[in-house]
Amino acid sequence: MTERDIEFKVFRYKQGGAAPAHQTFTVRCDENTTVLVALQDIRRDQDGTLILRHSCHHASCGTCGMRINGREELACVVKVFELGTPTVVVEPMRNMPVISDLVVDMEPFYDRFNAAGMPFIRESEYLEEAEVAEGLETYMRCENCIECNLCVSACPIMGTDPTYIGPAALAATWRVVEEPRGLDSRPLLDWVDSQNGCWRCHVAYECNEACPSGVLPGDKIMSLRRELTKRKFRRLFGR
Amino acid sequence: MDNIQPTTDPVRPKAPLRSWFDVRGRSLSTLAFALNRLTAIGLTIYLFLHLAVLSLLLRGPEGWDQFVALAKNPAFLLLDVVLLFGVVYHMANGIRVALVGMGVAHTRQKSLFYVLVGIALVAFVVGAVLIFVE
Numbered sequence: 001m002t003e004r005d006i007e008f009k010v011f012r013y014k015q016g017g018a019a020p021a022h023q024t025f026t027v028r029c030d031e032n033t034t035v036l037v038a039l040q041d042i043r044r045d046q047d048g049t050l051i052l053r054h055s056c057h058h059a060s061c062g063t064c065g066m067r068i069n070g071r072e073e074l075a076c077v078v079k080v081f082e083l084g085t086p087t088v089v090v091e092p093m094r095n096m097p098v099i100s101d102l103v104v105d106m107e108p109f110y111d112r113f114n115a116a117g118m119p120f121i122r123e124s125e126y127l128e129e130a131e132v133a134e135g136l137e138t139y140m141r142c143e144n145c146i147e148c149n150l151c152v153s154a155c156p157i158m159g160t161d162p163t164y165i166g167p168a169a170l171a172a173t174w175r176v177v178e179e180p181r182g183l184d185s186r187p188l189l190d191w192v193d194s195q196n197g198c199w200r201c202h203v204a205y206e207c208n209e210a211c212p213s214g215v216l217p218g219d220k221i222m223s224l225r226r227e228l229t230k231r232k233f234r235r236l237f238g239r
Numbered sequence: 240m241d242n243i244q245p246t247t248d249p250v251r252p253k254a255p256l257r258s259w260f261d262v263r264g265r266s267l268s269t270l271a272f273a274l275n276r277l278t279a280i281g282l283t284i285y286l287f288l289h290l291a292v293l294s295l296l297l298r299g300p301e302g303w304d305q306f307v308a309l310a311k312n313p314a315f316l317l318l319d320v321v322l323l324f325g326v327v328y329h330m331a332n333g334i335r336v337a338l339v340g341m342g343v344a345h346t347r348q349k350s351l352f353y354v355l356v357g358i359a360l361v362a363f364v365v366g367a368v369l370i371f372v373e
Contacts, residue, residue: 094251098251108243156259159257162246165243202336203268204269204271208268209269218345225342226343
C-alpha cells in the first residue's frame with residue numbers, strides 16, 4: 001500500500017480568539033485515507049483543539065460537510081489521493097455562521113424548514129402506533145435530502161442575500177407541492193412566491209453540483225417557478 | 240414565515256463580488272452565471288456611456304464628427320468587439336435563463352447553454368469580422 005505525506009491547510013477560528021487563519025498540518029496518508037480520517041488523525045495526534053463535526057462515515061448523515069479545495073464535499077467520502085493535490089485546503093461551509101474551526105451553526109438552515117411550517121412527516125405517513133424515540137419531539141420525514149447544507153454553501157446567491165430561503169428548503173417545499181398527499185400546499189407556494197423565495201435564484205445551478213444525494217435542488221426550484229407561473233396565468237385569466 | 244434567521248456570519252462577512260465571480264472549481268453553470276452578471280454590469284455602464292456620447296449631438300456637427308473620427312480608430316473598434324460579445328452572450332444566456340427560470344426545459348439547461356451560446360459565438364465571430372472589414 002502506497003503511503004505519502006500530504007499537507008493539510010486547515011481553517012482555524014475560535015470564538016473570542018484571533019482572526020481566522022489557516023494552519024498547516026502534515027499527515028501520512030494511503031489510498032484509502034479520506035479527508036475526514038486525516039482530520040481525525042490531526043485531532044488525535046497533533047492538535048486536540050481542532051473542531052469538526054461527523055457521524056456515520058458513509059455519506060448518510062450529512063454532518064461532515066465542508067469545503068475541500070474550494071468545493072463543497074462530504075469529507076467522509078473524499079479520498080485524499082483522488083484529489084491529486086500535494087496540499088489539501090479544508091474550510092468550513094460558507095453562508096452559515098462559523099462556530100469553531102470547521103463547524104458552522106446549522107440553526108439558520110433548519111430554521112428555514114421550520115419557517116415553512118412544513119410537516120416533516122406527513123399525516124398519511126404517520127403511524128399512530130409508532131412511539132417517538134426518547135429525546136425526539138417528533139419523527140422527521142425521510143427524503144433524499146440529508147440536510148448537509150452543501151447546496152446552501154455552494155449557492156452564490158446565499159453569499160449575497162442573508163434572508164434568501166435557499167436551495168435546500170426550496171427543494172423540500174417542492175416535494176410537498178409535487179406530492180401533497182392530501183396536504184394543502186398553497187401556503188407553501190405563497191411562502192416561496194416572494195423576493196427571498198424561488199425568484200431569488202439566479203440559475204447558477206451550483207446546488208445541483210454540490211448535492212451528494214441526488215436531490216437536484218436547482219431543478220426543484222425551477223419546478224416551483226413553473227408551478228407559480230402556471231398559477232399566475234390561471235389567476236390572470238380568472239381561473 | 241418571513242422571520243427566518245439571516246445567514247449572516249460575523250467572522251466571514253458576505254462578499255457578493257467574490258461570491259458571484261469566484262469561479263475556481265465551479266461548474267459550467269456558475270461560469271455562465273458569472274459571465275451573465277459581468278456582461279450585465281458592462282452593458283449597464285455602456286448604456287450610460289452611450290447616452291453621454293449621444294449628448295455630443297447637442298454640441299452640433301463639429302463635436303459629433305470628432306467622435307466619429309475617434310470611433311473609426313482600431314483600438315475603439317476593439318471596444319466595439321468587446322461590446323458585441325457582451326450583447327450576444329447576454330442575449331443568448333438570457334434566453335436560456337428565461338426558459339429555465341420558468342421551468343421550461345430546466346432539466347436540459349446545460350444543453351441549452353451549449354446550443355444558445357454556441358449560436359451566439361458564431362454570431363459574435365461574424366460580427367467581429369464585419370466590424371473590422373466594413
